Amino acid sequence: MSQQTIQAKMPQVGERHRQLPLFSDFSYPFPVLAAQGTDEPGAAFTRLRDLLGAQREPLSVIFRLTGDGSGAWHVQVGPEGTEVSTAEADRPDAEIIMDTGIWSALATGSTTLLDAFGSGRVRLRGSLAAAQRFVRLLQPNQDA
Amino acid sequence: MPELKGTVRCVRVGDDFGFTTVTEQGTNVDELFILWWSGVTTPADPPVHVRIVQSDWVSLLRQALASGISVDITHQANSALVENVQLGL
Numbered sequence: 671m672s673q674q675t676i677q678a679k680m681p682q683v684g685e686r687h688r689q690l691p692l693f694s695d696f697s698y699p700f701p702v703l704a705a706q707g708t709d710e711p712g713a714a715f716t717r718l719r720d721l722l723g724a725q726r727e728p729l730s731v732i733f734r735l736t737g738d739g740s741g742a743w744h745v746q747v748g749p750e751g752t753e754v755s756t757a758e759a760d761r762p763d764a765e766i767i768m769d770t771g772i773w774s775a776l777a778t779g780s781t782t783l784l785d786a787f788g789s790g791r792v793r794l795r796g797s798l799a800a801a802q803r804f805v806r807l808l809q810p811n812q813d814a
Numbered sequence: 815m816p817e818l819k820g821t822v823r824c825v826r827v828g829d830d831f832g833f834t835t836v837t838e839q840g841t842n843v844d845e846l847f848i849l850w851w852s853g854v855t856t857p858a859d860p861p862v863h864v865r866i867v868q869s870d871w872v873s874l875l876r877q878a879l880a881s882g883i884s885v886d887i888t889h890q891a892n893s894a895l896v897e898n899v900q901l902g903l
Contacts, residue, residue: 683851683854684854687831687851687854690828692826692833700859707861708895724852735829736891736892765843767892768892769892775896787848787894788848788851788855789854789855789891790855790894790895791892791893792892792893793845793889793893793894794845794846794894794895795838795843795844795845795846796843796844797844798835812897814865
């Protein structure tokens with residue numbers, strides 16, 4: 671499914687819901703991690719690693735992607751820097767599950783995690799607070 | 815369709831949405847589910863039978879939360895949208 675098709679089929683979460691404390695952190699698009707039309711998810715995770723860099727508080731998030739190019743990417747943030755591996759995480763703080771097409775839409779900044787979640791294309795497992803902190807780290811003007 | 819069995823951690827209901835968090839049995843991992851989200855997952859003004867189902871889901875989840883009985887949540891693959899809720903067994 672193309673990104674345009676995904677976007678056309680994806681209902682937008684209303685402005686009032688975007689302001690709910692539960693969801694406001696998820697309402698911003700990710701910084702651009704991949705160019706439009708990039709099909710290989712791994713490159714976006716490399717960009718993600720570089721963007722996150724070193725952070726004072728450790729955080730472990732696993733992205734589990736299904737479909738073409740499926741796999742699991744474990745993002746570990748810490749004071750020494752961020753590592754991304756395809757090794758299974760024993761107990762990540764949060765787990766985000768989606769199709770690779772949705773990941774591509776997120777990585778190109780053409781949708782938000784909130785819209786993808788609201789349209790039934792993402793599962794959020796583990797600590798919601800950890801997932802919120804993770805996405806805050808990707809917003810340059812917000813404190814994590 | 816995937817199913818998740820677990821215990822209800824919370825139920826959150828607003829004027830146009832309902833969410834629940836369930837701790838999966840065996841893994842102890844929480845997962846956030848969407849019961850309904852008017853204008854997003856359901857029409858802004860859903861028919862009465864949909865409202866009744868939503869109300870029934872809240873009743874079952876509330877009972878599960880109060881009594882500690884496990885629930886089975888059926889959802890679509892890669893989706894937090896709840897398809898049905900089973901209380902007990």
